[in-house]
Amino acid sequence: xxxxxxxxxxxxxxxxxxxxxxxxxxxxxxxxxxxxxxxxxxxxxxxxxxxxxxxxxxxxxxxxxxxxxxxxxxxxxxxxxxxxxxxxxxxxxxxxxxxxxxxxxxxxxxxxxxxxxxxxxxxxxxxxxxxxxxxxxxxxxxxxxxxxxxxxxxxxxxxxxxxxxxxxxxxxxxxxxxxxxxxxxxxxxxxxxxxxxxxxxxxxxxxxxxxxxxxxxxxxxxxxxxxxxxxxxxxxxxxxxxxxxxxxxxxxxxxxxxxxxxxxxxxxxxxxxxxxxxxxxxxxxxxxxxxxxxxxx
Amino acid sequence: xxxxxxxxxxxxxxxxxxxxxxxxxxxxxxxxxxxxxxxxxxxxxxxxxxxxxxxxxxxxxxxxxxxxxxxxxxxxxxxxxxxxxxxxxxxxxxxxxxxxxxxxxxxxxxxxxxxxxxxxxxxxxxxxxxxxxxxxxxxxxxxxxxxxxxxxxxxxxxxxxxxxxxxxxxxxxxxxxxxxxxxxxxxxxxxxxxxxxxxxxxxxxxxxxxxxxxxxxxxxxxxxxxxxxxxxxxxxxxxxxxxxxxxx
Amino acid sequence: xxxxxxxxxxxxxxxxxxxxxxxxxxxxxxxxxxxxxxxxxxxxxxxxxxxxxxxxxxxxxxxxxxxxxxxxxxxxxxxxxxxxxxxxxxxxxxxxxxxxxxxxxxxxxxxxxxxxxxxxxxxxxxxxxxxxxxxxxxxxxxxxxxxxxxxxxxxxxxxxxxxxxxxxxxxxxxxxxxxxxxxxxxxxxxxxxxxxxxxxxxxxxxxxxxxxxxxxxxxxxxxxxxxxxxxxxxxxxxxxxxxxxxxxxxxxxxxxxxxxxxxxxxxxxxxxxxxxxxxxxxxxxxxxxxxxxxxxxxxxxxxxxxxxxxxxxxxxxxxxxxxxxxxxxxxxxxxxxxxxxxxxxxxxxxxxxxxx
Numbered sequence: 013x014x015x016x017x018x019x020x021x022x023x024x025x026x027x028x029x030x031x032x033x034x035x036x037x038x039x040x041x042x043x044x045x046x047x048x049x050x051x052x053x054x055x056x057x058x059x060x061x062x063x064x065x066x067x068x069x070x071x072x073x074x075x076x077x078x079x080x081x082x083x084x085x086x087x088x089x090x091x092x093x094x095x096x097x098x099x100x101x102x103x104x105x106x107x108x109x110x111x112x113x114x115x116x117x118x119x120x121x122x123x124x125x126x127x128x129x130x131x132x133x134x135x136x137x138x139x140x141x142x143x144x145x146x147x148x149x150x151x152x153x154x155x156x157x158x159x160x161x162x163x164x165x166x167x168x169x170x171x172x173x174x175x176x177x178x179x180x181x182x183x184x185x186x187x188x189x190x191x192x193x194x195x196x197x198x199x200x201x202x203x204x205x206x207x208x209x210x211x212x213x214x215x216x217x218x219x220x221x222x223x224x225x226x227x228x229x230x231x232x233x234x235x236x237x238x239x240x241x242x243x244x245x246x247x248x249x250x251x252x253x254x255x256x257x258x259x260x261x262x263x264x265x266x267x268x269x270x271x272x273x274x275x276x277x278x279x280x281x282x283x284x285x286x287x288x289x290x291x292x293x294x295x296x297x298x299x300x301x302x303x304x305x306x307x308x309x
Numbered sequence: 310x311x312x313x314x315x316x317x318x319x320x321x322x323x324x325x326x327x328x329x330x331x332x333x334x335x336x337x338x339x340x341x342x343x344x345x346x347x348x349x350x351x352x353x354x355x356x357x358x359x360x361x362x363x364x365x366x367x368x369x370x371x372x373x374x375x376x377x378x379x380x381x382x383x384x385x386x387x388x389x390x391x392x393x394x395x396x397x398x399x400x401x402x403x404x405x406x407x408x409x410x411x412x413x414x415x416x417x418x419x420x421x422x423x424x425x426x427x428x429x430x431x432x433x434x435x436x437x438x439x440x441x442x443x444x445x446x447x448x449x450x451x452x453x454x455x456x457x458x459x460x461x462x463x464x465x466x467x468x469x470x471x472x473x474x475x476x477x478x479x480x481x482x483x484x485x486x487x488x489x490x491x492x493x494x495x496x497x498x499x500x501x502x503x504x505x506x507x508x509x510x511x512x513x514x515x516x517x518x519x520x521x522x523x524x525x526x527x528x529x530x531x532x533x534x535x536x537x538x539x540x541x542x543x544x545x546x547x548x549x550x551x552x553x554x555x556x557x
Numbered sequence: 558x559x560x561x562x563x564x565x566x567x568x569x570x571x572x573x574x575x576x577x578x579x580x581x582x583x584x585x586x587x588x589x590x591x592x593x594x595x596x597x598x599x600x601x602x603x604x605x606x607x608x609x610x611x612x613x614x615x616x617x618x619x620x621x622x623x624x625x626x627x628x629x630x631x632x633x634x635x636x637x638x639x640x641x642x643x644x645x646x647x648x649x650x651x652x653x654x655x656x657x658x659x660x661x662x663x664x665x666x667x668x669x670x671x672x673x674x675x676x677x678x679x680x681x682x683x684x685x686x687x688x689x690x691x692x693x694x695x696x697x698x699x700x701x702x703x704x705x706x707x708x709x710x711x712x713x714x715x716x717x718x719x720x721x722x723x724x725x726x727x728x729x730x731x732x733x734x735x736x737x738x739x740x741x742x743x744x745x746x747x748x749x750x751x752x753x754x755x756x757x758x759x760x761x762x763x764x765x766x767x768x769x770x771x772x773x774x775x776x777x778x779x780x781x782x783x784x785x786x787x788x789x790x791x792x793x794x795x796x797x798x799x800x801x802x803x804x805x806x807x808x809x810x811x812x813x814x815x816x817x818x819x820x821x822x823x824x825x826x827x828x829x830x831x832x833x834x835x836x837x838x839x840x841x842x843x844x845x846x847x848x849x850x851x852x853x854x855x856x857x858x859x860x861x862x863x864x865x866x867x868x869x870x871x872x873x874x875x876x877x878x879x880x881x882x883x884x885x886x887x888x889x890x891x892x893x894x895x896x897x898x899x900x901x902x903x904x905x906x907x908x909x910x911x912x913x
Contacts (some may be wrong), residue, residue, distance in 0.1 A: 040694065046694050046698060094877050098884070099880040101881075102884060103878060105880045107623055108819060108823050108880065111819065111878050113873070115873045116877075119867070124872065157763060174410065175415060178581065181403060183402055185403050186399055186400065186401060187400040189401070190412070191363075192361060192383050193413055193416070194387035195384060196382070196384045197384065197414065212412075227371070232812075239698045239701065240698075243698050251650050277713045278713055280705065280706075280709055281706045283456070283706060284703070287702065291691060292687045
């Protein structure tokens with residue numbers, strides 16, 4: 013029996029996971045990079061929220077801008093400093109680089125801020141609950157669903173209607189040929205990182221919104237979710253990532269309800285086992301997409 | 310005498326340790342239709358890749374319109390006016406015909422000109438108008454080849470290079486493509502054509518270079534080439550045992 | 558061919574192992590006679606790390622697959638060997654929830670370490686086949702997820718591992734001599750493995766999967782054998798490590814430790830045994846230096862806060878720098894061979910293909 017509360021819960025969780033997965037797959041599509049530093053963009057956005065809200069006491073809209081901007085900037089800077097020079101090297105070199113970038117950012121925050129968690133003040137609306145047709149749900153669950161709908165519509169307009177979007181889709185399919193159309197390689201790659209950072213930043217507001225705190229390893233959990241959601245949905249198209257995010261949210265909620273209390277701590281392990289088993293039968297994920305495996309040369 | 314449009318001097322290129330070009334030199338003047346002929350592995354595609362910047366030559370220079378463009382990025386070379394119709398067409402299968410064409414116009418996009426160009430393209434290739442909203446991947450081989458040529462033309466190239474445009478096409482479609490290439494020249498394009506189908510290519514070009522083993526073996530007018538060189542021997546490598554590739 | 562030229566050819570061919578082993582033995586001898594206890598500890602730790610990295614090289618270096626699970630196998634080996642060799646009384650106190658059957662186990666250390674390796678290899682054999690079918694990026698993520706599954710099990714299964722709490726009371730066994738001898742043996746094994754028919758097939762599958770399939774190599778199967786062999790070494794390395802450190806928790810077998818192993822193999826060059834050895838040595842020295850520096854800064858109280866994470870941050874920068882300038886690592890994909898200077902030239906053209 014599906015009640016409204018379960019539905020809203022699943023939709024909001026799925027929305028958050030879809031945003032996370034989408035940001036990861038955009039960069040993957042073009043650079044064929046599994047970006048281990050992606051979680052750190054979320055973490056840095058969290059610290060952006062912390063500084064602007066708790067330390068600087070800016071108004072709520074300014075803190076959100078500040079947090080998202082921090083993620084976008086970090087994403088772009090990591091592309092410039094680390095990924096661009098390694099881009100033409102082997103696929104493993106690229107992955108290891110992203111892992112090193114991730115470790116670097118975590119430890120930089122550890123050194124510069126503190127190993128301890130910091131409390132993030134979010135606008136009071138995040139902690140309120142509302143009653144819809146008998147179902148009680150936190151307002152932030154509705155906010156994330158609304159935000160995700162807006163983001164997905166804007167993203168699809170960007171990818172379908174603008175030249176930049178068309179060029180990014182083309183680059184994900186045939187990178188060298190796209191350059192032969194006169195599209196600068198650095199333009200599409202930087203654009204992918206910037207949008208990826210943007211999505212990480214937006215997702216971070218809601219991720220941090222659940223715990224109201226941030227620490228240097230805040231990024232690990234959302235990174236994993238994005239990983240699993242993308243491989244499950246399909247690494248080869250943005251649609252796959254979004255579908256994967258929602259399926260993951262559903263699976264998570266089902267496991268939370270059905271697993272006995274003694275097994276709940278194994279929930280993540282169960283999730284991964286299910287996903288790995290699924291991949292054995294369908295390695296390309298739920299959605300087969302158009303991204304090819306051509307590497308950026 | 311005016312300066313040639315494109316000058317390639319002593320170009321050497323290699324894939325890892327394998328040397329593919331041993332010093333190629335060639336020239337192209339404005340308005341010419343020139344063929345680059347040779348067997349598989351002679352270095353035709355490598356030459357094009359080096360000119361377009363996809364491959365970095367080990368040595369040698371490429372000069373276009375008086376400016377050296379060796380080692381520039383592919384996107385900058387396109388901007389300077391060299392467009393390539395790549396081997397195997399390389400259509401974006403997930404993108405619609407419209408989006409493919411729109412990307413072709415990337416380097417010099419102006420809304421009004423784009424609309425006008427589309428009209429011209431549709432006159433040359435009526436089929437593309439019919440297929441305008443369809444994904445490129447659903448087009449037939451010949452249609453894809455037309456789309457690839459149209460896409461390159463959208464950039465208003467000063468020099469158009471075609472890499473094996475007849476590859477994998479039916480004889481009838483091949484005829485169409487060759488007629489079209491000749492027509493593009495008559496409309497004012499400068500064209501460098503790489504072909505395996507030497508007989509057909511020599512039928513339409515002004516001049517030709519014959520490559521073998523990464524070197525220019527012969528250069529001259531189409532008539533000279535037809536007369537002086539036994540085309541078949543180039544492809545069959547002189548002795549019959551070595552033959553494994555039959556020209557289309 | 559006369560004798561001298563044949564001898565020269567032979568020494569060129571097989572000079573790698575002596576070039577690597579002689580300095581290791583000399584440093585080991587020197588330290589055991591004159592070194593401070595700190596240096597002896599560092600060197601022992603180096604030798605154990607070297608075994609882990611060599612095990613990693615066997616699979617990751619030859620197959621070209623980033624094997625995140627490796628540190629998980631080290632952990633399985635460490636727990637297995639610890640449980641097998643620790644006296645029942647100590648286990649009963651240390652791990653209150655342990656299954657009685659496990660508490661009663663007790664065997665000498667050496668067979669326990671070997672058995673720990675076998676258990677890790679068995680786990681690899683059970684989970685490996687499906688994993689090896691997945692290539693490229695799905696493969697990377699799945700292996701990463703597998704490490705997390707192993708970690709979750711280690712932290713939650715407190716009837717075996719004592720959960721997230723420390724597992725202590727493991728016998729001290731791994732001295733410098735033990736670690737050095739084990740490292741030398743594993744080095745020979747890893748070298749032999751790389752040059753063996755299986756190693757050659759693995760390297761072929763790394764360089765071009767489809768070409769390898771085309772010449773009849775069953776890519777999934779050779780990867781599978783490589784994965785299991787690598788886990789065997791990892792498990793034994795874990796046992797040696799456990800009997801060196803004597804108390805540990807699941808944290809020791811997770812992402813940050815894997816980062817250290819990865820930095821070792823990437824900085825040295827994963828394509829060769831020489832690279833694995835060089836990288837392990839460089840990283841061990843650098844880490845110790847930075848740890849001392851961190852300690853000095855923190856003890857001097859010149860800063861108002863304690864410095865954590867400096868070592869990791871610097872290692873991360875070093876790694877990216879190496880990947881930019883020498884993507885094949887310091888040594889590259891070619892083994893060191895006797896006239897040492899001759900190879901510098903060759904590695905330059907090879908670099909790109911060897912990758913990480």
